[in-house]
Amino acid sequence: MQSTKSLWLLRDCRTFPKIVRHFQTTKPHRDPHTSIDPSEVTHFNALASTWWDPHGPSRLLHLMNPLRHDFIGSCRAAPSRNQERGLRYLDIGCGGGIFAESAARLATTAHVTAIDPSSEVLDIAKYHSRRDPILMEPGRLSYQNVSIEGLKIPDKDEERYDVVTLFEVIEHVTNPSAFLDQVLPHVHPGGWLILSTIARTWTSWLTTKFIAEDVIRLVPKGTHEWEKFINEPEMRAWFTRRNGWTDIRSMGVVYIPGLGWKEVP
């Protein structure tokens, strides 16, 4: 069945110079039926307690969150038949809930489902959401400790989501292609898939691996694996080959210390 879906793509861009590689699986994995890499889950479990520390390793994620909303807002500026009712969000790999909480607070939101395979991080997310009575309203925000495979594939359109978000996740999965194949069915016709990831360039190696992990130790070693980063043309090409996905947009951003996240024109 042909259905028109819009894909929006948000990426982190380190501009000079770029290395173009073919889109491929980079690592063998144990279980071909799951996207989860256990080493990644263990790693994020260890980061759980610092997730909501505004001056901790997750500070850059907190600072990036407003940009995510700006990007989604610019997408939604185009008229859509979903405007009569509230929006339904699915946040995959929600972590401590930085985006999930912020989406749940918006007046235009009906419901947010947020999933993550790490139980410890999800506990932190649930614990943190108890601070805000809006988030505790029944049906507003629900966390589930599952991977994308654990979510039932919807039969009816009503079960699909208007906005499916995948922020800083795809660079942590072992087989991105198969993973995205499992994500796509959850998007409502006319809805959006929005994801963000880090580009694979010398600059991103320098900033996210060398400086952030080795030199200033902003994040623990092993937080990112450079080989798993994906470049925008690769992502765009993948979606172009898929039926029913149109209107691919992307935005590049870079973090400048002292100034924050800035869009790269």
Added chain:
Amino acid sequence: MLSRFQIRLPSRKLFSRHTFYRVQRTYATQTPELYDVVCVGGGPAGLSLVTALRALSATSKLKIALVEGQDLCRNRLENVPNTEYSNRCSSLTPASLHFLKEIGAWNYINASRIQPYHSMEVWDGVSDSRISFDWASVGMPAAKTPGEDSNIIAYMTENTNLTTALLKRLEEVGGISIMDNTRVSNIELGQDTDTLDLRSWPILTLSNGRSIAARLLIGSDGAQSPVRNFAGIESRGWDYNRHGLVATLRLAAPSSSINPQTQLRTAYQRFLPTGPIALLPLPGPYATLVWSTLPSHATHLKSLSPPDFLASVNAAFRLSPVDIAYLHSIPSGQTSELAWRLQHTRVDAARVPPEVEGVQEGSVASFPLRMRHAATYVGERVALVGDAAHTVHPLAGQGLNQGQGDVAALVGVIERAVREGADIGAGMALEAYDAERWAQNNMLMGVVDKLHKLYSVESGPVVGLRSLGLSAVDKMGWLKGFLMQSAAGVR
């Protein structure tokens, strides 16, 4: 899990050396009413803030409460003849005016009681070097407010005129729980219950027995700020050992400060070694006096008969510091002393304010002058605006305007947070407000403080140097224009 009969230890330091209320560490037996914004203090800053939040569409759905200890109706400007003016006036900059127009409050101002002025004469009481501020001479525009006269430096406004306008606008927009005649008896952090974790939420116990919780608690509660104390934020500064003496005066007619053709008005400020004396125009033949001087002088001036008091004011703008000091030392007779000394003093009538010939009964009052700056303007679920955040010397007319600037910045930060789905009380959301305002206010207060210290020197090389400096700035149009734009809040 603690049983209900155990006392919980507070998770943060709740009071500094200056405790204004007894802190109660009791277990809350009922859930307090939850508000998104609780603003403590109904002065110009607090009223502007809640009005702005209701006027902007993004923030208009927030649940807001305003808590004020006094009766908000009591200080309203109602049916006062235009021959009487309050002695608490402020000089509103174009930036403040612009903000008040944006939130719709300026429509309710009593315009007949506002006096815009177009130039300012400032001179050194010891050396007579002077500087004249007016937009035309520096060739720069003032704030580009459509329809406004771009020659205006500032607008002299009674504080009650401003608060009444804000109250009227607040009544028009509605939707706020206004709790006046209500004091805050206690502020403490909430508890972790089965349903909600309120341990980061400030809970206020009010004198009417109600208990309210704030997602964001805003302290616009003045220089002593109980909210600032609750947040454990230190306020640093010093006392100037000066009092600000205020009065409402009537100028002698015909007034040379009013050009009949153009109706341009001038403000005057003379720097005496004991402190500056300023005469700021009000509508008609009236003016407001702000005289910063030693506490003993202020007491003495308040004790004088009206004619002697007026003579002292006229003397302060015309005679030498030595003569003025003598007049401060005699219990009466300033009128005749002034008349005699004027015969021997050369005064350029065009460069001093017109003589004052009348003082409004009951309007002579004084208050101590100090400089205070809070160490930070934000905490978890706490923000400070206005005098709670900073207190400044009145010599540059900036105090109330800084408060309005704080409010504009904080409202902008709250609005952005709402649009991004952030928790408006979270430290991450609020830090932008501190970043925007703290350094700017600090610099302004530093400059004002140094001006005060610079002009307190009575003799010696400093006098010569500062006079040279002042004359130099007077001649450098670009620098003078830059200073004027900074003071006007447009840079």
